[in-house]
Amino acid sequence: MSASLIRFENVSKAFGSTVVIDDLNLDVRKGEFLTLLGPSGSGKTTTLLMLAGFEAPSGGTILVDGKRIDDLPAHRRGMGVVFQNYALFPHLTVAQNVAFPLQMRGVPRGEIARRVDAALDRVQLRHLSSRKPSQLSGGQQQRVALTRCLVFEPKVILMDEPLSALDKQLRERLQLEIRELYRREGLTVVFVTHDQSEALTMSDRIAVFNRGAIAQIGTPADIYDRPANRFVSEFIGETNLLEAEVTGRGDDHLDLALEGGPGIRVPGRCEDRAVAVSIRPERLVLDAPELDNHLDATVDDVVYQGNHLRIHLSCGPLRLVAQSERRIEPPVVGRKVRVSFAAEDCTVLTE
Amino acid sequence: MLIAPLVVFLAVFMLWPLWIMISLAIRDDEVSEVLPRTAAALADWNGEGIPGSAAGQALADDLRGAERTRLGPAVRRLNSDISGFRTLMARTQRAADDVTDGAPIDLVAVDERWGETRYWRAIANAVQPYTDRYLLAAVDLERDPDGAIASMPEGASANAAIIVRTFTIAGTVTAICVMIGLPYAMLIAATGGWVRNALLLSVLLPLWTSLLVRTTAWVILLQNEGLVNAAITGLGLSDTPLSLIFNRTGVVIAMTHVLLPFMVLPIFSVVNAIPRNLMPAAASLGAPPLRAFYRVLLPLSMPGVLAGSLLVFMVAIGYYITPALVGGADDQMVASVIAFFALETANWGMAGALGLILLAATTILFIVYGRLSRSGAPIGA
Ligand SMILES: Nc1ncnc2c1ncn2[C@@H]1O[C@H](COP(=O)(O)OP(=O)(O)O)[C@@H](O)[C@H]1O
Numbered sequence: 001m002s003a004s005l006i007r008f009e010n011v012s013k014a015f016g017s018t019v020v021i022d023d024l025n026l027d028v029r030k031g032e033f034l035t036l037l038g039p040s041g042s043g044k045t046t047t048l049l050m051l052a053g054f055e056a057p058s059g060g061t062i063l064v065d066g067k068r069i070d071d072l073p074a075h076r077r078g079m080g081v082v083f084q085n086y087a088l089f090p091h092l093t094v095a096q097n098v099a100f101p102l103q104m105r106g107v108p109r110g111e112i113a114r115r116v117d118a119a120l121d122r123v124q125l126r127h128l129s130s131r132k133p134s135q136l137s138g139g140q141q142q143r144v145a146l147t148r149c150l151v152f153e154p155k156v157i158l159m160d161e162p163l164s165a166l167d168k169q170l171r172e173r174l175q176l177e178i179r180e181l182y183r184r185e186g187l188t189v190v191f192v193t194h195d196q197s198e199a200l201t202m203s204d205r206i207a208v209f210n211r212g213a214i215a216q217i218g219t220p221a222d223i224y225d226r227p228a229n230r231f232v233s234e235f236i237g238e239t240n241l242l243e244a245e246v247t248g249r250g251d252d253h254l255d256l257a258l259e260g261g262p263g264i265r266v267p268g269r270c271e272d273r274a275v276a277v278s279i280r281p282e283r284l285v286l287d288a289p290e291l292d293n294h295l296d297a298t299v300d301d302v303v304y305q306g307n308h309l310r311i312h313l314s315c316g317p318l319r320l321v322a323q324s325e326r327r328i329e330p331p332v333v334g335r336k337v338r339v340s341f342a343a344e345d346c347t348v349l350t351e
Numbered sequence: 352m353l354i355a356p357l358v359v360f361l362a363v364f365m366l367w368p369l370w371i372m373i374s375l376a377i378r379d380d381e382v383s384e385v386l387p388r389t390a391a392a393l394a395d396w397n398g399e400g401i402p403g404s405a406a407g408q409a410l411a412d413d414l415r416g417a418e419r420t421r422l423g424p425a426v427r428r429l430n431s432d433i434s435g436f437r438t439l440m441a442r443t444q445r446a447a448d449d450v451t452d453g454a455p456i457d458l459v460a461v462d463e464r465w466g467e468t469r470y471w472r473a474i475a476n477a478v479q480p481y482t483d484r485y486l487l488a489a490v491d492l493e494r495d496p497d498g499a500i501a502s503m504p505e506g507a508s509a510n511a512a513i514i515v516r517t518f519t520i521a522g523t524v525t526a527i528c529v530m531i532g533l534p535y536a537m538l539i540a541a542t543g544g545w546v547r548n549a550l551l552l553s554v555l556l557p558l559w560t561s562l563l564v565r566t567t568a569w570v571i572l573l574q575n576e577g578l579v580n581a582a583i584t585g586l587g588l589s590d591t592p593l594s595l596i597f598n599r600t601g602v603v604i605a606m607t608h609v610l611l612p613f614m615v616l617p618i619f620s621v622v623n624a625i626p627r628n629l630m631p632a633a634a635s636l637g638a639p640p641l642r643a644f645y646r647v648l649l650p651l652s653m654p655g656v657l658a659g660s661l662l663v664f665m666v667a668i669g670y671y672i673t674p675a676l677v678g679g680a681d682d683q684m685v686a687s688v689i690a691f692f693a694l695e696t697a698n699w700g701m702a703g704a705l706g707l708i709l710l711a712a713t714t715i716l717f718i719v720y721g722r723l724s725r726s727g728a729p730i731g732a
């Protein structure tokens with residue numbers, strides 16, 4: 001990846017005495033698709049608004065291309081913003097909406113018409129150019145909002161939950177469309193969502209927000225496979241989070257005693273005594289003696305989920321969920337089984 | 352079924368008075384009720400020369416039995432067309448009383464004016480049950496002796512001037528209400544909590560205050576020794592006190608004060624419904640605040656401005672008490688002329704005709720408003 005385009009340096013934001021963003025450091029690289037992911041109220045929108053110039057940071061500074069933009073008003077930052085409810089101008093037609101940013105930049109009339117037509121062509125909306133936004137479907141409005149943003153070729157596009165108002169099917173189609181547009185046009189995108197599967201689908205990198213701070217930043221695979229803390233492991237996907245006590249330390253491994261007694265071996269080092277272990281359901285395998293760790297468990301329930309099975313297990317006080325392919329013979333409820341998992345599929349979490 | 356009470360309500364409280372006003376403005380039966388036989392005799396007179404002796408006979412018969420109380424209004428009505436009718440009719444009635452019913456009578460011998468066509472023509476006109484004379488008079492027009500529409504002689508009537516003045520005052524008040532009301536409504540929409548309530552309350556207050564209290568307050572504030580003049584002279588803006596009351600300025604100030612809520616509330620409800628993210632969106636697309644205002648906020652507020660202006664203008668053209676209390680002689684509006692005709696001269700025809708003019712103005716405005724708001728008002732696009 002290339003150099004950083006946008007840099008948050010020790011940025012904080014407080015409304016009155018409520019601290020909403022606390023000492024944020026974040027780089028957005030040129031040409032990447034970065035997603036800010038986090039539960040509602042974690043400060044994603046506030047971060048985006050500070051970048052777009054609608055909120056001033058209480059502390060720290062934001063740099064674009066190495067230059068501070070603190071004093072630059074929103075209309076001179078040249079960032080495209082796609083708002084949650086599209087924010088199309090209801091009194092203007094589709095074409096006039098798309099022409100708006102070009103008019104603000106004093107582009108000559110003829111060129112405006114040409115660029116608007118070309119931009120609408122690219123999203124197959126040219127035939128709707130004389131409609132008012134109220135005469136469009138939600139998906140079409142979203143595309144117009146996106147086009148209005150792209151037409152002035154901003155150096156970065158900010159999107160705040162742009163798809164959350166759409167139904168599931170349309171949302172998934174637009175996710176792919178946005179991703180496709182991003183690749184084709186070579187954009188830099190900062191995308192906000194609270195939907196982890198959307199983040200995993202679309203992003204080059206994800207910054208997971210928790211209470212106004214970044215809990216972890218990395219590629220979707222990093223975040224999913226190697227969560228840095230309990231919050232991320234639970235927020236992203238589904239996991240078995242098991243409390244454990246360190247009973248022995250090797251060069252590159254730890255021996256742990258799980259709640260209720262069973263011992264397992266996991267990779268890593270740590271100084272703490274009490275830790276947690278995160279194991280994804282699809283990493284728990286029934287009857288695989290070649291793996292490192294084994295637990296004796298009872299099958300509580302088996303649930304069909306179309307393309308896979310979810311198996312609910314109990315091992316003393318521990319409750320586990322395993323996920324397996326439909327191809328295996330479903331275990332019988334009430335039967336004793338042996339659950340196995342590889343050491344490298346365990347993530348030790350200390351915080 | 353459920354809307355039956357509403358229909359009855361509308362019929363009783365709106366359509367019926369409306370019908371009465373219209374019929375008052377065009378009905379003209381004072382003379383025909385007193386002179387029914389004359390009316391019948393003149394029915395096929397062509398209006399040239401002198402009608403036959405049967406007409407004179409019928410007139411004498413009608414006058415002989417006529418009661419004073421009913422004859423009075425009829426004579427007044429005729430006298431307003433040609434002055435002199437009063438003495439003519441009195442003399443003719445006396446002569447008729449001397450002759451027995453059905454006996455021939457020579458009216459020209461009683462009074463030689465009966466030999467003039469115009470007196471007969473005036474009666475022939477007056478016995479028609481409907482007339483346009485009030486409607487014409489309401490805009491300073493009349494029918495000349497040949498029946499053609501012509502303007503009244505200079506100075507005979509000031510109705511047209513008063514109508515123009517009424518529309519001028521109403522227009523001025525509307526314009527000032529827009530200038531104050533639009534920013535004010537936007538301010539209310541931009542605030543929240545108790546500030547918003549306080550702002551709304553202060554604009555609604557004049558609606559809940561007694562008219563006399565309000566008007567007296569303005570008299571106290573605006574008089575030569577009043578607070579406003581004290582401030583103006585105190586600040587050195589003017590050496591002598593400005594005359595702000597009992598003239599057009601006072602009328603416009605007092606009316607603006609009362610009518611402002613009718614401007615602010617429609618604009619506020621429109622502005623308040625504009626999505627909050629449109630202005631940030633405009634900024635993110637490169638619009639400086641002022642341009643964003645002109646291209647986005649202002650055009651989206653226009654439906655409210657339009658509705659508010661219509662409301663203020665329509666209420667303003669009917670204003671009566673405020674101009675009477677804080678205006679001068681040259682600031683009286685159509686409503687006070689209507690009150691004059693209705694209460695002081697019992698000239699219901701003129702009162703109704705002037706009322707119809709106001710109604711027509713309101714109706715036209717309403718139709719224009721309907722057109723504008725239906726077309727989606729692409730104002731400023
Ligand atoms: N203008 C504001 N005044 C006070 N508190 C605010 C304001 N904007 C946001 N907040 C608070 O800041 C926190 C983060 O908000 P936000 O950035 O919108 O979260 P997210 O977009 O992640 O859901 C929330 O607790 C919210 O209540």
Ligand SMILES: [Mg+2]
Nearest residue numbers: 041044045046
């Ligand atoms: Mg948000």
